Amino acid sequence: xxxxDTVRLRVFSLNCWGIRYLSKHCPQRYVMIxxxxxxxxxxxxxxxxxxxxxxxxxxxxxxxxxxxxxxxFKSGVIGSGLAIFSKHRIHDAFLYRYSLNGYxxxxxxGDWFGGKAVGMAILNIGSLKxxxxxxxxxxxxxxxxxxxxxxxxVQAWELQQFIRHTSGGADMVILGGDLxxxxxxxxxxxxxxxxxxxxxxxESAKFDGCEDGLTLIxxxxxxxxxxxxxxEKGMRIDYILFKGASKVDVxxxxxxxxxxxxxxxxxxxxxHEALTAELRLEPVSQxxxxxxxxxxxxxxxAGKLAELVDIVTEARTExxxxxxCAEGMRYTAARTGVMGLALLLLxxxxxxxxWLALGAEQPFPRAxxxxxxxxxxxxxxxxxxxxxxxxxxxxxxxxxxxxxxxxVGSLQEKLRGFPLARPLGPQEHSALDTELEPGTFDPEE
Amino acid sequence: xxxxDTVRLRVFSLNCWGIRYLSKHCPQRYVMIxxxxxxxxxxxxxxxxxxxxxxxxxxxxxxxxxxxxxxxFKSGVIGSGLAIFSKHRIHDAFLYRYSLNGYxxxxxxGDWFGGKAVGMAILNIGSLKxxxxxxxxxxxxxxxxxxxxxxxxVQAWELQQFIRHTSGGADMVILGGDLxxxxxxxxxxxxxxxxxxxxxxxESAKFDGCEDGLTLIxxxxxxxxxxxxxxEKGMRIDYILFKGASKVDVxxxxxxxxxxxxxxxxxxxxxHEALTAELRLEPVSQxxxxxxxxxxxxxxxAGKLAELVDIVTEARTExxxxxxCAEGMRYTAARTGVMGLALLLLxxxxxxxxWLALGAEQPFPRAxxxxxxxxxxxxxxxxxxxxxxxxxxxxxxxxxxxxxxxxVGSLQEKLRGFPLARPLGPQEHSALDTELEPGTFDPEE
Numbered sequence: 001x002x003x004x005d006t007v008r009l010r011v012f013s014l015n016c017w018g019i020r021y022l023s024k025h026c027p028q029r030y031v032m033i034x035x036x037x038x039x040x041x042x043x044x045x046x047x048x049x050x051x052x053x054x055x056x057x058x059x060x061x062x063x064x065x066x067x068x069x070x071x072x073f074k075s076g077v078i079g080s081g082l083a084i085f086s087k088h089r090i091h092d093a094f095l096y097r098y099s100l101n102g103y104x105x106x107x108x109x110g111d112w113f114g115g116k117a118v119g120m121a122i123l124n125i126g127s128l129k130x131x132x133x134x135x136x137x138x139x140x141x142x143x144x145x146x147x148x149x150x151x152x153x154v155q156a157w158e159l160q161q162f163i164r165h166t167s168g169g170a171d172m173v174i175l176g177g178d179l180x181x182x183x184x185x186x187x188x189x190x191x192x193x194x195x196x197x198x199x200x201x202x203e204s205a206k207f208d209g210c211e212d213g214l215t216l217i218x219x220x221x222x223x224x225x226x227x228x229x230x231x232e233k234g235m236r237i238d239y240i241l242f243k244g245a246s247k248v249d250v251x252x253x254x255x256x257x258x259x260x261x262x263x264x265x266x267x268x269x270x271x272h273e274a275l276t277a278e279l280r281l282e283p284v285s286q287x288x289x290x291x292x293x294x295x296x297x298x299x300x301x302a303g304k305l306a307e308l309v310d311i312v313t314e315a316r317t318e319x320x321x322x323x324x325c326a327e328g329m330r331y332t333a334a335r336t337g338v339m340g341l342a343l344l345l346l347x348x349x350x351x352x353x354x355w356l357a358l359g360a361e362q363p364f365p366r367a368x369x370x371x372x373x374x375x376x377x378x379x380x381x382x383x384x385x386x387x388x389x390x391x392x393x394x395x396x397x398x399x400x401x402x403x404x405x406x407x408v409g410s411l412q413e414k415l416r417g418f419p420l421a422r423p424l425g426p427q428e429h430s431a432l433d434t435e436l437e438p439g440t441f442d443p444e445e
Numbered sequence: 446x447x448x449x450d451t452v453r454l455r456v457f458s459l460n461c462w463g464i465r466y467l468s469k470h471c472p473q474r475y476v477m478i479x480x481x482x483x484x485x486x487x488x489x490x491x492x493x494x495x496x497x498x499x500x501x502x503x504x505x506x507x508x509x510x511x512x513x514x515x516x517x518f519k520s521g522v523i524g525s526g527l528a529i530f531s532k533h534r535i536h537d538a539f540l541y542r543y544s545l546n547g548y549x550x551x552x553x554x555g556d557w558f559g560g561k562a563v564g565m566a567i568l569n570i571g572s573l574k575x576x577x578x579x580x581x582x583x584x585x586x587x588x589x590x591x592x593x594x595x596x597x598x599v600q601a602w603e604l605q606q607f608i609r610h611t612s613g614g615a616d617m618v619i620l621g622g623d624l625x626x627x628x629x630x631x632x633x634x635x636x637x638x639x640x641x642x643x644x645x646x647x648e649s650a651k652f653d654g655c656e657d658g659l660t661l662i663x664x665x666x667x668x669x670x671x672x673x674x675x676x677e678k679g680m681r682i683d684y685i686l687f688k689g690a691s692k693v694d695v696x697x698x699x700x701x702x703x704x705x706x707x708x709x710x711x712x713x714x715x716x717h718e719a720l721t722a723e724l725r726l727e728p729v730s731q732x733x734x735x736x737x738x739x740x741x742x743x744x745x746x747a748g749k750l751a752e753l754v755d756i757v758t759e760a761r762t763e764x765x766x767x768x769x770c771a772e773g774m775r776y777t778a779a780r781t782g783v784m785g786l787a788l789l790l791l792x793x794x795x796x797x798x799x800w801l802a803l804g805a806e807q808p809f810p811r812a813x814x815x816x817x818x819x820x821x822x823x824x825x826x827x828x829x830x831x832x833x834x835x836x837x838x839x840x841x842x843x844x845x846x847x848x849x850x851x852x853v854g855s856l857q858e859k860l861r862g863f864p865l866a867r868p869l870g871p872q873e874h875s876a877l878d879t880e881l882e883p884g885t886f887d888p889e890e
Contacts (some may be wrong), residue, residue, distance in 0.1 A: 071851065075544070077836050091855040093848050094606045098544060099520070115840070120610070161539045165565070168462025191486035370815035377819075381826075391522050395560070401517035403538050406516065410536040 007126065007281045008253070013040040013176035013240050015136065015272040016049045017222070018081070019110075022271040024222060025267055031057055032262065034062040034271050037085065037200045041066050042276065044123070046134040046176035046240075047086040049270075051114070066131045073134075076115015082134045082177075084121050096162045100151040100397040102138055104389070110156075111138050118159050118165055118177075128281065130171035133163060135177040137187070143230065150322020152180065153315050156187030160194040161403070172246050172281065173197065175241040178272060182235055186318060189311050193304070197241035200252040200277040209257030210351075215273040219260035224269035241276040247262075249282040274384060302418040309411045316404040323397040330390035340379030345357050347372055382386055447617070448584070448712035452571065452726040453698070457487040458621035458685050460581065460717035463668070464555075465497045469667060475500055477707065478714050479507040486511050487721065489568070490530040491579040491621035491685075494693070494715075496559070497578055501528050504757055515566075518579075521546075521560015527579045527622075530564050537567040541607045544841040545596040549584055549834070556583050556593075563604050563622075565611055573726065576615035578608055580622040582632070588675065595767020597625065599845045605639040616693050617726065618642065620686040623717060629765060636758050645722040647695040653701030654854050657681060660718040664705035667716035685722040694727040724836065747863040749764030753858055755855045756758045761849040768842040774833035785824030792817055 003237060013194045015443055016033060017023045037059075042418040045067065050056050056072045057324035063070070067085035071093045074080065082097070096118050102111035118135040138148050139156045146152075156179075167173045181187045183199070192199065210217050218225065228234050246248035351369060448565050459595045462468045462479060482490055482504075494884065500515045507516070511531035519525065525540070541563050547556035563580040582600045583593050591597075601624075612618045620642060626632045628644070637644065646658040655662050662679035663670065673679050689695035702718045798812060 071847065074840045074847065076840065077833055079840075089855070089858075090851060092606075092610075093851050094610055095844060095848075096541065097546075099540075113839070163535075165539055165611040167609070167614070168615070171612070178833065212828075224881070366811050367815070370812065370819070374815070374819045388522055392560075395519045395521065395524075399540060402516065402519065403540075406535060406538050413534075421862075 005126075005283070009044065009279045009281060010040075010042040010278060011044045011046070011174055011176060011240055011242075011277045011395065012037070012274065013046045013134075013238060013275040014042070014048070015178040015270060016055075017270040017272065017378060018046050018050050018052060018055055019041050020055070023271075024105045026055075029267070029269055030059065034059050034264060035276075038063055038066045038267065040276070041087070043125075044132055044174065044176075046132070047083040047085075048134065048136040048178050049081045049083050049159065050083045051078055059083075059085070069122055071119070073117060073119035075117045077113040078110075079113070079115035080117040080119065081114055081136060082119045084116065084119065084134055085121055085134065086121070086132075088130075090123055090124045091238060094166070096120075096158065097219045098137075098155045098158055100154045100393060101397070102148060102151060102173065104155075109139065116155065118162055120162070122170075125172075127279070128171040129169065130172045130174060133177075133180070135173040135175070137178070137180045140180050145324075148323070150319055150397065153187050153190070153318045153322075154397065156181065156190050156292070157315060157400050157404065160191045163195050163197070165190075167195075167262050168243060169402030172244045172250050174279075176239070176275070178238050179239050182320060186311070186314055190315050192241070193311055195241075195243070195310050197243050198252070200240040200242060200255045200275070201236070201278075204252040204255035204277070207252035207256070209275075210234070210273060212345055213255075213257065215257060215275065216271070217273060218272070220268055220271055220370070221260075221424045222268065238272055238275055240275050244276070246282070247284060249284050251280045251282070253278045253280050257342045262373060264318050291378050302415060304385065305411055305415045305418075309408055310409070311397065312404050312408050314406070317399055319397055319404065323394065323401065326390055326393045326397060330387060330394060333386040335392060337380055337387065340376050340383060344376035344382075346375065347376065449733045450671070450728070454489065454689075454724045454726060455485075455487040455571065456489045456491070456619055456621060456672060456685055456722045457485070457719065457725060458491040458579075458683060459480070460493040460623040460683060460715060461495050461500075462658055462715045462717065463495050463497060464716050465499055465500070466714075468723040468828055471500075474714055475504065476710070477710060479600035481714065481719075483508055483866050485721070486532070488532050488570075489577055489621075490617065491577070492528040492530075493581040493623050494526045495528045496523055496526050502529075504530070516564070516787070518560045518562060518564035519871070522558040523555075525562040525564065526559055526581060527562065527564045529564065529577065529579055530755075531577075533568045533570050533575075535566045535568055539611070541603065543582075543600045543603050543630070545583075545591060545599045545838060546843070547596060550831075553572040554584065556585065556633065559598065563607055565607070567615075570617075570726070573616040573859070574614065575617045575619060576608075576612045576790075578620040578622075580604060580620070580624070582623070582625045583626050588866050590738070592770075595764055595770070595842060598632050598763045599837045599842065601626065601635050602760060602764075602845050602849065608636075608640050612640075616692060617689045618687065619724075621649055621684070621720070623683050627682065631756070631759055632715075635760050637686070638753050638756055640686075640688070642688050643697070645687060645700045645720070645724075646681070649697040649700035651699035654700065654720075655718060658702065659698075660702060660720065662705050662718060665716055665718070665767055666705075666714055667713065673742045683717055683720055686722050687722070687724060688809070688845070689726070692729060692780055694729050696725045696727070698723045698725050701740055710841070712887075747860060750856055750860045750863070754853055754860065757849050757853050757856070761846055761853070764846045764849065768839065768846065771838045775832060775839060778831040778835060782825055782828030782832065785821050787826070789818065789821035792821065 014207060018026060020026055053105045060070050063085055067087055069086045069088065069090045071084050071090055073095050075095055075097050098116050100318040101116045103110060104112045107110065116136055116138060118133055121132045123132055125129045140146055140148065155312045162174065163173065179188060211233065213236045214234040215236050215238035216223060216228060217226060218232065242250055242252065255275065257275050258269060261267050271445055465469060465471055474636045486625065498517060505515050512532055514531045514533065516529050518527040518540050520540060520542050543561050545748065547554060549557045551557065563578055566577045566579055568575045581596050583590055588622055590612060591764040601881055607621065624633060658676065658681045660681050660683035661673060663666060663673060663677065673770045685763050687695055687697065700720065700722045702720050703714060705718065706712055713790055
């Protein structure tokens with residue numbers, strides 16, 4: 001970009017639902033997606049759920065002339081499913097794998113095997129440095145009783161940490177992906193408030209797409225009504241978020257989504273709707289930019305800080321609930337393991353009696369003896385592995401909670417530094433009342 | 446720091462060897478370490494191998510008046526063992542867990558359970574923002590045949606990525622820890638060259654410590670000669686690295702290490718020697734700072750870029766060797782699993798014969814039948830889990846290699862942009878000759 005010129009950047013995001021042999025019409029849909037991308041020629045394409053590398057490779061071949069740069073993020077057993085195509089050179093790529101991501105024994109849900117993560121790519125757009133992030137958080141299988149909420153909150157926490165800390169030198173930040181969170185959900189608020197990322201749906205001057213910007217809609221033939229309960233029409237869980245830094249002002253000129261069907265095709269691109277945002281990048285003159293720290297820091301108004309303290313405190317509570325639950329499951333695993341061991345010892349003791357009293361007949365039928373032994377052994381092995389796994393879950397939750405406590409302490413200190421000339425709003429009061437000992441570490445808590 | 450003032454910062458780093466019940470004189474050594482820290486009052490204390498949280502907590506209590514701020518990084522099953530104590534406020538903490546870290550079945554080595562990671566803490570030192578990192582990489586158990594070299598190279602790669610990307614807004618960077626790598630090892634060169642971090646041992650104006658700055662020495666009573674083979678005197682694997690950014694110039698005034706014994710005590714603090722660096726922070730006037738991009742970017746001379754290309758290419762080769770090995774182990778796991786399955790089916794077939802030919806006698810003794818069945822089942826389960834584990838290892842290695850390819854492409858492009866007025870050195874030639882297709886992704890490779 002010649003400095004001083006306005007540039008338009010078209011960003012595309014889609015959860016491709018690309019589980020080979022399981023997702024419906026997978027190969028055909030990839031052909032449709034490839035056609036769309038090579039026709040539309042977006043600047044940046046952010047894809048999720050590209051689970052098979054060969055699907056990425058065939059897309060890459062198809063887009064060789066339109067999108068010369070690409071990166072596929074690898075993680076976990078079959079994941080991360082994240083891919084990026086770009087017209088602009090990708091200079092660097094980095095991946096952060098979330099510390100929590102469901103349970104390996106929930107094989108049918110498959111989240112754990114996906115190795116969910118956030119991928120970062122650094123692009124040079126003319127003289128500007130854009131940090132582009134793509135992510136996919138843990139699915140929500142039941143909104144009423146969402147046992148993965150603590151995992152998703154920790155993911156949102158790690159996502160905002162990663163973006164905040166890695167975007168220090170960026171001129172602009174773009175995040176696209178399937179967050180599996182509604183706009184007003186705790187994780188979304190945490191992410192948006194802490195990073196100051198702006199929602200293209202909210203900010204866009206022009207919108208063309210499903211009602212309320214929904215991206216998982218009842219009208220999509222791949223969606224069963226059950227999936228979107230209790231939301232009749234659907235939900236908005238896919239996003240393109242953005243922000244500019246001191247050198248450049250970024251505005252969203254238009255946002256569009258697909259609407260559950262594709263003209264001249266019997267089915268849509270995916271079970272999710274695709275998003276296309278058109279961003280306008282306006283260079284800020286040096287005098288304007290020098291005015292203050294209009295940089296990557298969150299706006300430092302007292303109101304914003306107080307809101308942030310409240311949100312992080314809410315997240316901390318959620319993580320504590322998850323911690324309580326994980327400790328409970330670890331305890332259950334340990335108890336079951338001890339019972340398995342006791343049963344094994346009992347069996348061995350009974351078997352030993354006739355051995356010691358020589359000549360007495362073996363009271364156990366052999367078959368049941370071995371079967372019971374194998375069962376005890378299986379219980380011991382399973383509970384041991386579960387214990388290890390839950391311990392890791394506990395550590396991750398504790399780690400996130402410690403970081404949150406530190407952050408709340410630091411935010412509260414900043415808040416105290418503000419002149420209290422004007423009366424505090426009720427929200428700010430509540431934030432100060434929480435009065436968590438800032439920065440201290442209390443393992444007994 | 447009042448702007449314009451010179452500030453001295455004392456940084457301490459020690460691998461505490463804190464495995465409860467296993468490390469010799471563990472409680473007594475923690476008392477000694479606590480005494481040392483509260484007496485010496487370093488500004489920043491970076492500890493590794495504090496495996497037990499209760500040891501951290503008792504240190505924290507002891508240092509409550511001298512080091513009011515602290516953070517313990519949690520990760521993995523018993524780890525990460527990383528802790529930081531500081532006189533300056535810690536505003537934020539973040540942890541990156543390395544994607545590779547040994548094998549869970551090497552229980553006696555314990556690296557996998559430690560959840561090795563790099564911890565970051567953001568400190569405000571006066572008006573300056575210091576990003577402080579503490580880490581501990583995978584141990585080297587046998588230098589001649591180091592099967593963990595690819596894991597350690599990937600860890601060094603991820604460490605430099607993490608530091609580079611998260612230090613964008615920092616005024617100064619400090620890294621302390623046990624890298625388990627010698628100064629000239631591939632991983633150390635990769636880390637230092639890419640991040641431009643300076644080695645306090647090399648840079649220090651004054652040094653007081655073991656010969657050649659060794660930190661794992663033969664004179665330490667906790668060290669057996671076997672551990673340091675083939676180095677008679679010991680090795681230097683613990684470091685304090687640092688750099689300043691545009692606003693501040695950082696110099697190392699002195700470095701000291703312990704020397705294997707502590708006056709008035711029967712044994713030293715740990716099996717590693719402790720490092721203390723005294724850094725001088727000199728604010729750079731705005732006119733000087735404005736001179737050019739003296740920021741967190743690596744020095745962009747052609748020579749440096751060419752060196753970097755060579756090092757990353759070397760690292761890529763090492764990762765490819767590891768990839769080949771991991772794929773081999775995955776294949777072995779799969780083959781063994783198939784054999785276990787075949788054996789199980791064969792056994793079932795033999796057992797089924799008398800069942801089908803009604804009345805014929807069972808040819809199998811029951812005991813061996815069940816034992817063999819249990820064995821087959823155990824083989825199947827074990828090989829299945831190993832297959833999953835090796836697949837994750839393969840993905841991580843591939844992911845690191847992809848990132849390295851991208852980086853080499855980007856570096857080579859930068860290199861091509863340099864005016865070739867002067868003749869190229871031999872190193873630069875070799876870097877250009879490698880000619881990896883920049884930025885392209887080739888899964889067949």
